[in-house]
Amino acid sequence: MDRQTDRLCSSLKRCEAETKSRCADSLAHCGENPGAGQDPRRTVLYRGSLKSCNYQCSYCPFSKHRISKRELEDDREQWFRFCESLRESAEDLSIRALMVVPYGEALIHPWYWEGLGGLTKWDALEAAGAQTNLSFSAERSLKIFDQFGGAREKLRLWASFHPEMTTCEEFAAKCIRLRREGILLCAGAVGVPGNVDLLRRLREMLPDEIYLWINKMDGLKRPYTEEEIRLFQSIDPYFDRELRHVPADERLCFNRLFVEADGKVRRCNISGASDKNWYGGHRKDLFEESFLCRRKWCSCYLAYGLREEETNQALFGPDPVFRIPRRPGGC
Numbered sequence: 001m002d003r004q005t006d007r008l009c010s011s012l013k014r015c016e017a018e019t020k021s022r023c024a025d026s027l028a029h030c031g032e033n034p035g036a037g038q039d040p041r042r043t044v045l046y047r048g049s050l051k052s053c054n055y056q057c058s059y060c061p062f063s064k065h066r067i068s069k070r071e072l073e074d075d076r077e078q079w080f081r082f083c084e085s086l087r088e089s090a091e092d093l094s095i096r097a098l099m100v101v102p103y104g105e106a107l108i109h110p111w112y113w114e115g116l117g118g119l120t121k122w123d124a125l126e127a128a129g130a131q132t133n134l135s136f137s138a139e140r141s142l143k144i145f146d147q148f149g150g151a152r153e154k155l156r157l158w159a160s161f162h163p164e165m166t167t168c169e170e171f172a173a174k175c176i177r178l179r180r181e182g183i184l185l186c187a188g189a190v191g192v193p194g195n196v197d198l199l200r201r202l203r204e205m206l207p208d209e210i211y212l213w214i215n216k217m218d219g220l221k222r223p224y225t226e227e228e229i230r231l232f233q234s235i236d237p238y239f240d241r242e243l244r245h246v247p248a249d250e251r252l253c254f255n256r257l258f259v260e261a262d263g264k265v266r267r268c269n270i271s272g273a274s275d276k277n278w279y280g281g282h283r284k285d286l287f288e289e290s291f292l293c294r295r296k297w298c299s300c301y302l303a304y305g306l307r308e309e310e311t312n313q314a315l316f317g318p319d320p321v322f323r324i325p326r327r328p329g330g331c
């Protein structure tokens with residue numbers, strides 16, 4: 001382990017220990033005790049066949065794909081089929097949270113709002129949301145969501161800031177508008193070193209209650225400097241977690257599934273494909289059988305952040321998939 005990693009691990013361990021102890025106190029106080037002897041609390045991530053986006057960020061393959069009417073229709077049908085299947089199974093399988101993680105932008109399409117509205121209306125699902133660039137019309141989209149019986153208090157958004165396509169002002173204003181509409185969300189961006197000042201400005205424009213995460217930049221062909229780490233850490237108190245090397249351990253992942261449009265399942269967004277299918281047999285078994293994740297490291301938030309580890313719930317509540325911390329300012 002090099003000095004930088006060693007230093008990061010120590011600071012993270014300290015932070016985690018403090019958070020656990022504070023959360024244990026506050027949870028004991030309000031009678032909650034995450035994970036202890038309870039029914040499983042399961043999470044499903046869904047990715048449709050959509051591979052397109054209304055943004056044209058230079059680095060992104062989905063901005064180049066022109067989607068046909070037929071492809072959109074397929075995506076719509078597959079999404080509704082999935083929503084129906086989830087409605088049938090959520091209660092029996094203790095599925096409490098759903099997150100849509102599209103390739104491209106899903107929330108500009110009305111059927112996603114219709115589906116999320118219909119699903120959040122049911123008691124079994126306690127929270128449902130999607131990753132988005134926030135470019136959808138809030139007024140039109142929430143109207144559809146409401147029209148289909150959606151429970152706004154269950155809706156969660158994971159808003160990604162794309163500085164090539166929008167400004168800090170516009171993005172922050174949309175986040176604030178959605179909070180006023182009663183929607184919980186997190187916001188975030190890739191930790192491009194050249195964008196530090198911009199992201200600090202965005203942090204200043206957002207209210208404290210909205211957590212701004214920074215993802216490590218995968219294409220950066222060098223380690224972050226100490227100064228860059230310090231600056232990103234000042235924006236995102238959990239940026240340390242992005243820099244750890246977390247060895248894969250599938251035993252910590254039995255309470256989640258990643259489902260694709262045609263029903264193929266894998267354990268998480270980065271794990272290897274399996275031969276199992278959401279539509280092909282006993283869904284309960286999907287949560288209980290090993291799929292061999294075939295990864296060496298859990299190398300992104302949706303991988304490491306959803307493992308059944310006390311710290312994840314202590315930091316991000318009962319459904320860490322939405323990346324909304326109990327304490328947005330960190331420990």
Ligand code: SF4
Nearest residue numbers: 249253268293298303
């Ligand atoms: S790569 Fe995914 S499935 Fe494998 S251990 Fe990590 S989080 Fe779990």
